[in-house]
Amino acid sequence: MDIRTTGGPATADEVAAVDSVLGEPDSLWEGGERTPADDHVAYGGRSTRTRRHLLLPVLHAIQDRAGWVSRGALEYACRRLTIPPAEAYGVVSFYSRFALQERAPLALHVCDDIACKCAGADELCAALEQGFGPAGKDWHRSPCLGLCERAPAALVERSGPDHAELQVAPIDIDVASNVLRGGDWPGTTARHLPAQGSRKLLRRVGAVDPDSIDSYRSHGGYAALRRALEIGSEGVIRELTEARLLGRGGAAFPAGRKWDSVARAAVRPHYLVCNADESEPGTFKDRVLMENDPFAVVEAMTVAGTATGCERGYLYVRAEYPLARRRIESAVVQARRQGFLGADIEGRGVSFDIEVRRGAGAYICGEETALFNSIEGKRGEPRNKPPFPVQAGLFGKPTLVNNVETLVNVLDIVLEGGAAFAATGTADSTGTRLFCLSGHVREPGLYEVPMGTPLRALLELAGGLRPGRALRAVLLGGAAGSFVTEAQLDMPLSFEGTRAAGATLGSGPVIVLDDTADLKAILLRIARFFRDESCGQCVPCRVGTVRQEEVLQRLLKNGGAESGQSDIALLSDIAQAMRDASICGLGQTAANAISSALIPLKVVHQNG
């Protein structure tokens, strides 16, 4: 491919950043200096193009080092990877973490999403605006950072040779101002799990040293892998099918069926993908698991990979989880060193290894096919299904993709057997479930309860509302979920229980809103969220989310006015088209929360 580059050379720093991922170039054909040999031989074409999937790691290296992606840097990366610059530019401009304009090395990302709104994020942003000017220069507004139990939250990053990132939560204006003025960063703020709730998936959280494989093994770690290798692929899948485990990422697909399809797929190789791009507003369960029990995630991936014939697994973790990423990366290294990953696991001749990939700020990449594209170094645009991932997923090969929580469940299923696992929960929803409580509850945090626990009981575990407050609504399932009211609190939190009530568990976020909550502002935030996060590929979602926000704004401004009724009808028209005709789940659910609130919660009144 003839790559035309006209942007001038990359700086030494930028070249070093790219080379830190790709190594030094061998020849002119790979972006290096011209040597006499290059005049006679051309090589590297196909083998270079197959490295396309390294584009995002390369872009991260540039962004971390230089603070932005300049034209020279991008074109150097393009020559190294044989990617047309126009296409690479499309990738850079897709992800919100990559800057295309030079900016200050220090950036503060302040969450102004629903849970943080309930904890004063708007006031914080207003104060920042007063002190440091509007968002977009020194500080940035961010969608949910997954730190909802410690809201309001922020993420601070500094580019350069000493690149660093830190999650700061809770944050106040004093801490934020100090950070922005170049002061010291606050210490890491960990928070213990709430005392209430079950302890199955979470039993090691807080007890085990997340940086030590020995500590993990002394807490029963790697027993499941040993057992899995004993009973073999068929045994593992049989237990999983008997356990009737349903996916915890939001779609509730039977895990056993998925594993079986991949294991049987004739096309090779198979790939495993662990979806840790947890970005649904109000969700932080996977972060807690990865930060506090990273070896469990690594072990579960190894069980999954060896049971379904994968030799390679990718864990795709969202950009906003630097601590989780570090811990998982260190866990992978330690597991490899001890022979739990690599060419000959446990001396049984099976081979499996894990690569950690870092998202770059795109909610849509939690959608499995968008995630594949992102790993492949492309824009995170979802693919049309069929074909499904089990037939043609990552790199077009059969792919098993599971959420972090789903995978961690597998460890217990292998150890105790599928039937014993299925004894917990309800008939159709087995096991326990992690719920992320945030908003106006006394004890926000991660709670584990058996499937089927009533919503009311879950709220009580979290200490209920603050004294003297009445419940306005609960947002179940995040921005893609729906609002439920006081009258629905006895709804059992199981897949079938929520479905019967027209709600969804989604990825497990439970955002509680009392009578002080500004529901209009929250609905507008949700509408803005989808407008910002739509990938822009299909018309119903790209334009629909924009029209939805515009009409909602108009409707909420002039309340019950005459035009209001036609706007309500218009919103429902847009909602139906987005639900019916969008390519992926984002567009299909982008109107759910808003439609579930407008009339039922009397945000606006319907005449007649």
Add this chain to the structure above:
Amino acid sequence: MADAVFVGLPRRLVKLTVDGQELEALEGSTILEVCRQIHIDTPTLCQLETLTPVNVCRVCVVEVEGSRVLVPACSRKVEAGMRIHTDSERVRHSRRLVLELLASSVDMSLCSREVHGWMARYGATPGRFGAGVATVAQPVKVDNDLYVRDYSRCILCYKCVEACGVDAQNTFAIGVAGRGFDAHISTEFNVPLPESACVYCGNCIGVCPTGALMFKSEHDMRAAGTWDEAKQAVTETVCPYCGVGCMLELHVQDNEIVKVTSPLDHSVTSGHLCIKGRFGFQFVQRRRP
């Protein structure tokens, strides 16, 4: 005896129902192909026979019984026993909304008569979203002598990107950049075409359904008010430049070539040309003083 010729594996016929009509279709064909065979007019914007389906415009959606959501006819393959509805309430609603959403944000006035026919058929009233809604309106990009890019007419059908890329030209001068409503067709860092990898084959113009990509000659004549398709004749000829044998359609107005196209179904070109065939026609009309 002549050597055996491989004619491909035999394709089975599958039985399916379209709008209540039972029929058999070749395995591997798309719902759209079947609809066209039985003369069901199905609107499409991002679909073209010569390009890989991207199924992004969603105007061709149909209802398949048992499917939770509507499916794109352009890319979904037929399966045995499929029961398809192409004119149900849900289908009509989504097609109408897609056309309304597009027409409320993009200038679609230069789309074909077919597109305007679909708008009428589905009762699309783009104005109902109200005044002052977001659009993609922006100035026309004129940065070279051969063609202009008016992205206020761009519906983001990806066709030009595909024609510039692996589906035809393999030049990769343009791509989709940005995200959401800000997604747009762009060169790297939005540089002007002469700085980009563009080779001016004009194949992007050939596939553009909305007039966002246009010959500079046409653009200038439209600006001057002299563009008049009624006065144009189309003359078919073969490109004189090399031995490939590309078929050209010369669009002639007032005895001047005003643009050049090639038929989509031509076995040599599939509608695609190179810079010489597409733009190198001035010598024909060079008049003696």
